[in-house]
Amino acid sequence: MSDDPLVRVDDLHKRYGDEEVLKGISFEMDRQDVQVLVGPSGSGKSTLLRCVNRLTEFQGGEITLDGTPVTEMDVDDLRRQVGMVFQDFNLFAHLTAKENIMLGPRRVLGKTEEEAAERALDELDRVGLAAQADSYPAELSGGQKQRVGIARALAMDPKLMLFDEPTSALDPELIGEVVEVMEDLAEGGMTMLVVTHEMGFARAAATDIMFLDQGRIVEHGPPERLFENPEHERTAQFLERLTRLHGETR
């Protein structure tokens, strides 16, 4: 089983009404892979991410997690195994940082209050926010919120983490702290599927970069090749522009 890829996406098609936003996407991810998705807005990156944990349903093709088609899994069980980090954080607004992280373990995994609290503090410590455990989301900066968002997903012990533009809603000076946490995660062996424009992160941490445009994969390969020697002129132009805009934020 563990020789199989952790994630296999095979000829994925997704339509919103008449508009086809994903037109046959196929790729695989092994354990500990960090797959970065880039592409212009409307290219289908976020939709692809959301198909993996079925926040969006798809019409054609197949996605398997650990060999099981996600469409055959219980949807709550699937999401237990796949953590997600949102562009606008979506922290539970009525709960403190610690309680945000505890909710999943308490209500989904059935852990006790003490176990969940202990784990939450560990995760907060990992993202450098132990001191903010009792702060409410409104009292945290954007960067802190996103780190809590990451900690919340990690507390569920996911097999795979999905990042949907985790730094796009942040002020430039706050991006670094979030990217740092993500790089630590990647280094620690977490399997990650990341939609981002942070080319610094892509260069440093990505196993592969996938360039999506209009619902199709234009180019897919290791960062060195895509940055230094891309097959398509479009890829070169897009990556160059992203690097100029988002390359050196730290």
Place this chain on the structure above:
Amino acid sequence: MSAGEADGDADADAGGGVAPDARTAGPRRSRAGTLKYVAGAVLWGWVLLRWGNDWLGGVFVPRGQAFVPPATVAGLGDAIPVLAGVANGLAFAVHYLPNLMNAMWLTVVLTVVSITLGFPLAVALAAARSYGHYTGWAALGFVELFRGTPLLAQLFVLYYGLPWLPAFFRNLPFVGEGIVPAQAVWVAVVGFTLNSAAYQGEYIRGAIDSVDPGQLEAGRAVGLSKLGSVRYVVLPQALRYAIPGWTNELVYLIKYSSLAAFITVPELLYRAQAFASETYRYTELFVLAGVLYLGLVVTASSLMGYVEGRVAIPGLGNAEGR
């Protein structure tokens, strides 16, 4: 936040909302606020003494009789002629208040029981309206039926149109004995509960819809079921948003409860009117009843203001957080 916060003092601090201990810090009272608390303490101290006295068979004075004889109050006017008019008015009030108090007990029972029973029903209706398919249609039907027809007509149908309903309550133990009101009150409670649930449900639905959809999605993303996400993520936020609107409904219900008089419930306004037609002193008695209603309403809205402050969360529902 919108209207419905006539009593700004209790949530003045919660409105600041940045300090983590905003929930535990006691409300800072203005002078007017202090006056209100003193007036409330005097009113309710006296009301409870009054009820206690009458329920326990006349501990201090015989049932229905004033603590201070009206004649004594009127006597003040003889002593100080300038105050004779005031003294006479007071004596009149003192004479009738004890009986109005027993009527006010019914008003309190009607309101408190109905709003309390209506609340869980309202939450279910609101959740169904926001998230349900077939249940959503059913909830919509319920809401339109009870909001769209006169409350008085609903009470008539329940009391006169369904004879088994009052009969059912009449046969329950304790009904009509001691402080437990008679069957007509419980029929009215059924009517108010259903009607109020429809209105409360609409306030709560509005609040649910104002919770960022990303909150539900994040709940689903950590593996909570839809029901679990609503229960643990959406509702705790929505119910906080709903407090001002819900308070409005509570205040309405206090006054609407007087419609129970039409199905023979001798509540506050009914009793005031009965005394008025005996004495022809309509103005005085309705002013007296009005003062008591005002006391109930200010108490209710102050309590809800206090609750709102207690459950306030920094950045949630405060002006600066939204």
